[in-house]
Amino acid sequence: MTNNTDFRIERDSMGDRSIPSNVYYGIQTLRAIENFAISGLKPLPTYVNACLYIKKATAIVNGELGCIPQDISQAIIQATDEILAGNLRDQFVVDVYQAGAGTSHHMNVNEVLANRALEILGDEKGNYKRVSPNDHVNYGQSTNDVIPTAIRIGGLLALTNTLHPALEAAILALEAKANEFQDIVKSGRTHLQDAVPVRLGENFRAWAYILTEHQNRIYTASGDLMVLGLGGSAAGTGLNTHPQYRGRVVEVLSELLNIPLEPTPHLMAAMQSMAPFVNVSGAIRNLAQDLVKISHDLRLMDSGPKTGFKEIQLPPVQPGSSIMPGKYNPVMAEMTSMVCFQVMGYDNAIALAAQAGQLELNVMMPLIAYDLIHSIEILGNTISSLTQRCIQGITANQERCVAYAEGSLALVTALNTHIGYLNAAAVAKESLETGKSLRQIVLEKGLMTEADLATVLDLEQMSAILPLS
Structure with a gap:
């Protein structure tokens, strides 16, 4: 309950703590803030949204089944909708590196929803006898x-x-x-x-x-x-x-x-x-x-x-x-x-x-x-x-692409089936040593006619992908 204009007192199994009156998280979140000042990384918005959708679904079902009062169910649902719409996003504050299994973040979500639900019902933040983070928001659930x-x-x-x-x-x-x-x-x-x-x-x-x-x-x-x-x-x-x-x-x-x-x-x-x-x-x-x-x-x-x-x-x-x-x-x-x-x-x-x-x-x-x-x-x-x-x-x-393609010694690969691997290797070696083109050397050695060579060294044909048979 509210102690003064600046703080409210909340109690858990470990004792009492003063909580700033303006925040929607509660005592378990406060302990997590103190314990896990590790990275400054806060929960990702998408992860918070995932938790909120779960809390909305559980509030709907627990209200339908009579496990929690309908007015509390509706208040929790409204609270989740408000936060999913962009409100109170700064209230999810537990460091990524925290208590095992995620209990600290989970209670952060439960506390924020409980306190906003209390406001919706016209009550004060921290009055967990009316809306409890554990007994209502978390009914039938576990961090696990x-x-x-x-x-x-x-x-x-x-x-x-x-x-x-x-x-x-x-x-x-x-x-x-x-x-x-x-x-x-x-x-x-x-x-x-x-x-x-x-x-x-x-x-x-x-x-x-x-x-x-x-x-x-x-x-x-x-x-x-x-x-x-x-x-x-x-x-x-x-x-x-x-x-x-x-x-x-x-x-x-x-x-x-x-x-x-x-x-x-x-x-x-x-x-x-x-x-x-x-x-x-x-x-x-x-x-x-x-x-x-x-x-x-x-x-x-x-x-x-x-x-x-x-x-x-x-x-x-x-x-x-x-x-x-x-x-x-x-x-x-x-x-x-x-x-x-x-x-x-x-x-x-x-x-x-x-x-x-x-x-x-x-x-x-x-x-x-x-x-x-x-x-x-x-x-x-x-x-x-x-x-x-x-x-x-x-x-x-x-222009650069074509120049590299025409100047590549690997074009000699197309000659293999026409002049043989060893002759093709010799042509490639001579081209590299002399700077002569593959075409010039093949013609000088009489290994192929100019017409046949033009067909074999057709870049358009060589680069075409063969269709599946």
């Missing part, structure tokens, strides 16, 4: 089933709102560039050495296909997130829950989120195993690895302008040097690699945390929650930025 459910919901929200739209836009942009550059022939390179000619457009089409396949893998992996252990309560037995609660709360969550969720066949297993999160994180990491490769390719192909490949021009978005005038760097590609490295690091941390559970619970869930959702969101934001500020503005240096 709410937090793994929140990670699932948070992951699905992040994928739906951030990563999948970013991938779809990137794939479309790469396909557009593939069509734009389809007739441009360039030198292929393997081992960073000259290789047979390829189409510049097919480079971009290959990247589009790679991202499409990654998106499919992520969709498959994310199916694991749709199976919920909510209703398991403290240890997966469903203690203190209504018999109809488990199935009904998942139905309501599905309706709120428009996601086809389902209850797990085994509550205890869903609480103990972090495998769904490891699976999704692995798919995200796999995408990040190929994005590094693509970003490095873009940097190589744009290298120069005088001493590198300079087959393409990435759009300059900012000056590249504090000392060298006129220098522009491939900063969007560089940023992409850095984010991908961070995502790979998060994946390793998630794997370590996932194997660190004991018996009925994995207490490392707060780390998994932050790293998984953050990975999805920063990678999605990165892909969006790369698409809009790099890929869509790429132009081709066709």
